[in-house]
Amino acid sequence: MRYLICSIALGGVATVATAQTELTLWYHGAGNEVESEILDGIVSDFNSGQSDWSVAVESFPQGSYNDSIVAAALAGNLPCILDVDGPVMPNWAWAGYMQPLPVADAAIEGHLDATVGRWGGEVYSVGLWDAAVALYTRQSTLDELGLRTPTLDNPWTLDEFNAALETAKTSGNYDFALDLGMAWTGEWYPYAFSPFLQSFGGDIVDRSTYLTAEGALNGDAALAFGEWWQNLFTAGLAPGTSQDPADRDSGFIEGRYAFAWNGNWAAAATLDAGVDDALFLPAPDFGNGSTIGAASWQFGVSATCEFPEGAAAFVEFALQDRYLAAFSDGIGLIPSTREAAAMTERYAQGGPLEPFFALSDAQALVRPVTPGYVVAAKVFEKALADIANGADVADTLDAAVDEIDADIEANGGYGH
């Protein structure tokens, strides 16, 4: 009997010693089989590799993911680990949905700047990859139009870019000189087009204070950007907001556009479709340097999570180069470190997408790091669409500034 009691007691101790605390993880990739498979693999490796934590994944469709998070925050039902789109993170941190992520400095050393989300001087989120936008064209197009090949060190100037578009248009070989992807809406507009504004010298908000958009979005530089932007459509150089999504997907591949402003996620499909001489060129320099958007999806920890150390343990585990490389090979995005890039098929030295890593490293500028970005981004999107459709540039930008400033004021400056 004594032996039996001891056995039960020891068994109980053993059970406690091996019990893992479950951490829920919400992810935006439902429906993406490859992405889900890789994430499930990482989670499986993590769960079986230690005895403290067990991560359970719940995936959501990307289009409704943010709404699900906000609803869960209202209902007090947030998971422990969540993933968050880089520019949205400050808003969630400010709103109290997230807490700082206690990852070790060594775990994020050497990562692309934009893959580490910081707010209030603390790390809140870390990404396994980044995304970059480039100017797609063909070598044969440049040869045919007699254009030089721009480089990171020597990108096209505003005049050169305008001349390239005009030359493509007058050649008569294309439906449009440039495909900007106007068929895509939402975050694509600030992500892809605000770098043009920044290259002109403007911005969505004044980053020195984050308390106003005055001067940044309606100053001289912004007006010059707005006039240039409108001319792209009035001069018939680019398709406008009525562009068919199907044209966006297949127009460049089929040779109907000379240039396309598109992300690295579309590059593999372009090459696979037989565009053998595709070139991924750096953003033009419109006077204030060349910039492209940055910061993609990142892991963070919710404010209600009782085990941030467990969340950090998982994130640090997921940041291993082999997993960054696996994600990159699987879904085509840019790995966060050079070491991981070297392990990939596409981003390694000499790989077909190697230019994107260099672009991300050299030209990336994160979108305004402020909780107000979520609203400002929508205002910016509408303003650009309106200008593309012929609205007065100065009036539209002034109205956008008023709307952004009113939102900042209504939210008490968003903590800045």
Added chain:
Amino acid sequence: MALVTKENAGLRLVTRYAVLTLVALVFAFPLVFMIISSLKPDQQLLQDTSSLRAFLPVGDISLDNYRAAFDRAPIGRFMLNSIFVTIVTVSMSVAICSLAAFAFVYMKWSGRDAALSIVLATLIIPFETIAVPLLLMVSRLPWIGVEGVEWGWLNTYRVQIVPWIVDALTVFLFVQYFKDLPRELIEAARAEGASWFQVYRRVVMPLSGPVLATAVILKSLKMYNEQYLWPLIVVQDEAHRPIMVGLGYFFQLNVAWGELMAYLTLISVPVLVFYLILQRAFIASIASTGVKG
């Protein structure tokens, strides 16, 4: 003269059929496009959209999109969820709303007219305006299950069913219909000693086939086709998601158009079967209510 009249009648008939055929084709085009597109690879699908080929099963035709769609999303689970939620909600809705309407029309109680006005006034309140308060409420409601009392209804079927059982439109449909039934029947039943519930069950409901069909059809379409926002915010668990939330699985960075069309075709099947079974009632319900589902 008679010959001319016959010719005219024939011409009118041909013209009428031609117009009707044209209208039928216009309405059938989206369905045909959806089904045909579900059989084509994305590249071909996008190329064909600019021509009549979009409506023809030509080129590289296969069922690959269906296979891929099943791999991408648990379609069977989503469809079962939607069908289950729809059947339970509609069944409870017609039972409770008809009972409420019965009380509003036949029973006399103080505040009846005011209560009916309040119920009908909710018709003008968009769901979006009450979604957040409702979310806060259901996230804290108790439930007595096999394991005792649980708190919070999130990630369950009941949270997708209970808030939708009673709605003003269904109550209104029954109220309007009950008002037109002969009062003498109810008074005779009451005079013979029937209870109110017996009058409802044995006299009123057996005469209410048309309004029952209308209510079932309108409510079913709403529950099956339009449940997006609510499940999006109250169901985080994939096992309880309905078909409309499942649509999002196909909108990745590059939309899987062919698979999306396959998914839409599959989830349309129950609606089409439902329509074919209740075709006559469907047409009668639209004609009688002037409301489109």
